[in-house]
Amino acid sequence: MAIIEVNGLRKAYGGRPVVDGVSFAVEEGEIFGILGPNGAGKTTTVECVEGLRVPDGGTVRVAGLDPVADHERVTPLLGAQLQESELQAKLTVREALELYSAFYPRPADWRPLAERLGLDGVLTTRFGKLSGGQRQRLFIALALIGDPRVVVLDELTTGLDPRGRRDTWKLIEDVRDSGVTVLLVTHFMEEAQHLCDRVAVIHAGRVAALxxxxxxxxxxxxxTVISLTPSRPLDDADLAALPAVASLERKDGRLVINGTDETVDAVISLLARHRVTAHRLRVADATLDDAFLDLTAVLEEKEA
Amino acid sequence: MAASAAVLRSETRLFAREPGPMFWIVAFPSILLTILGLIPSFREPDPALGGLRVVDLYVPVAVLLAMIAAGIQAMPPVLTGYRERGILRRMSTTPVRPASLLGAQIVLHGAAALGSAVLALAVGRLAFGVRLPGQPFGYVLALLLATLSALALGATVAAASRTTKISNAIGSAVFFPMMFAAGVWVPVQVMPDLLRRIVQLTPFGAASQALNQAAAGDWPGWSHLGIMALWAVALIGAAARWFRWE
Structure with missing residues (x-):
């Protein structure tokens, strides 16, 4: 059974629809990503899941409960990290962890959690004195402190350095492996590709792909992306005849071709036919980044 | 229950870490009383004041000053700040209602104001021989009603302001008239008749009259107590109606 079910969710601000019929279901124990450009309605969608906003239409269920009507029964099950929120400036990290522990019926032990998130060195530092990355890690700790069944993370790694980002990814994977369901809002494709079991791409308030x-x-x-430096220039007509090419770029003698596996075969036989050597030949899968840009470009074309 | 106690404990700690509000609420009224009490002529009985001394009249003024500093000057920016900076929102996602955070702040500001009132009474008694209220029950009742209307007024300011900046602006716009009504510049009892009648309709003007009557040993006038109670009820209603959680 799905632990989060969103069905035909609608929410408008001042008559302008922000979420316009979003539906998806998150299975227990998966990391589910919500991707989309800025202003697509990602945050509003998860705020409805957290019970912070009342939907105009559609239904939201967390473990079968309505996050607004059954708020008191949902909050112990759901940990949240919000995109923009602060704590009291003079509250220390340790005090924040202890305070939020006291909110939950069966809290996790905050000490190993703090250690895991690299907060053990700043326990006596006040919130107002923390760096952006430290604040972010504290909010991740607070999302996990109630030992929730579901965590909702909005822009998880914003403000973290590459090392901190990698460490946080590992932590989220461990959280998932311990049976917790993760709903993750992000605009980092690399993050979604690395972490998510499934991804919903939201565009203009709708699910464009799942x-x-x-x-x-x-x-x-x-x-697929093929890149190579040919030992001598290839004929333009030959290149133009390659099948399934999405784009072709030439820069300082290096060729970068976006295409499919069919394109790869054709490039290799073209090189063989002309006895051209390919220096530093690389064939790589496209990234989610490419797929995302493709998808949103198609959607915008349709709208135009 | 345990969670609300944890919130109150944590907010108490934070409250104690703010030296500014602590000074204005707890120390300043008694300091002002001390300075005025050190002026020799203010310690002479004045027939125009019914044989009282100026320093006698300034004890209730100091008490009301503490209420005003707590309710109107200190509290609204804290409440709007909690909303503005997403602290209430963050708490809405936990099993504890963010109202407990606001409740803790209201209780703490009320407690600090009452503590400051006790300090002003003690300074008046010990340093300048001001007699303790002759009608202690009436005095306590007037004090509690004054505290309640001050906190309700502050909560209304917080409810009506979208940002901390606005609440600071509204707070200081309300602050000076309220200090005037409490008799900080001219004690209410020596104001011209018409002015006094108007000032008595404000919560702190009414409080000043009620406190003075109780200090003199009489039961405070029901009209003064009634005006404070009306203000408190109306302002609590307004604050509850207008307050936005985000």
Missing amino acids: DTPQGLIGRAASS
Whole structure:
């Protein structure tokens, strides 16, 4: 059974629809990503899941409960990290962890959690003196402190350095492996590709695609990137005749071709036919980034 | 229950870490009383004041000053700040209602104001021989009603202001008239008749009259107590109606 069910969710601000019929279901124990450009309605969608906003239409269920009507029964099950929120400036990290522990019926032990998030060195530091990354890690700790069944993380790694981001990803994977369901809002494709079991791409208040990251990449017009430096220039006509090419770039003698597996085969036989050596030949799967840009470009074209 | 106690404990700690409000609420009224009490002529009985001394009249003024500093000057920016900075929102996602945070702040500001009132009474008694209220029950009742209307007024300011900046502006706009009504510049008892009648309709003007009557040993006039109670009820209603959680 799905632990989060969102059905036909609608929410408008001042007559302008922000979420316009979003539906998805998150299975227990998965990391589910919500991706989309700024202003697509991602945050509003998860705020409805957290019970912070009352939907105009549609239904939201967390473990079968309505996050607004059954708020008191949902909050012990759901940990949240909000995109923009603060704590009292003079509250220390330790006091914040102890305070939020006291809010929950069966809290997790905050000490190992703080250690895991690298907060053990700043326990006596006041919130107002923390760096952006430290604040972010504290909010992740507070989202997990109630030992929730579901955590909702909005822009998880914003403000973290690359090392902190990697560490946080590992932590989220461990959280998932311990059986907790993770709903993750992000605009970092790399993060979604690395972490998410499934991804919903939201565009202009609607779900534009819902699949595994690999599935989304495979669906894109160009799922493979070939790059090489040919030993001598290739004929333009030959290049133009390559099948399934989505784009072709030339820079300082290096060729970058976006295409499919069919394109790869054709490039290799073209090189063989002309006895051209390919220096530093690289064939790579396209990233979720490419797939995402593809998808949103198609959607915007449709709208135009 | 345990969670609300934890919130109150944590907010008490935070309250104690703010030296500014602590000074204005707890120390300043007694300091002002001390300075005025050190002026020799203010310690002479004045027939125009019915044989009282100026310093006698300034004890209730100091008490009301503490209420005003707590309710109108200190509290509204804290409440709007909690909303503005997403602290209430963050708490809405936990099993504890953010109202407990606001409740803790209201209780703490009320307690600090009452503590300051006790300090002003003690300073008046010990340093300048001001007699303790002759009608203690009436005095306590007037004090509690004054505290309640001050906190209700502050909560209304917080409810009506979208940002901390606005609440600071409204707070100081209300602050000076309220200090005037409490008799900080001219004690209410020596104001011209018409002015006194008007000032008596404000919560702190009424409080000043009620406190003085109780200090003199009489039961405070029901009209004064009634005016404070009306203000408190109306302002609590307004604050509850207008307050936005985000």
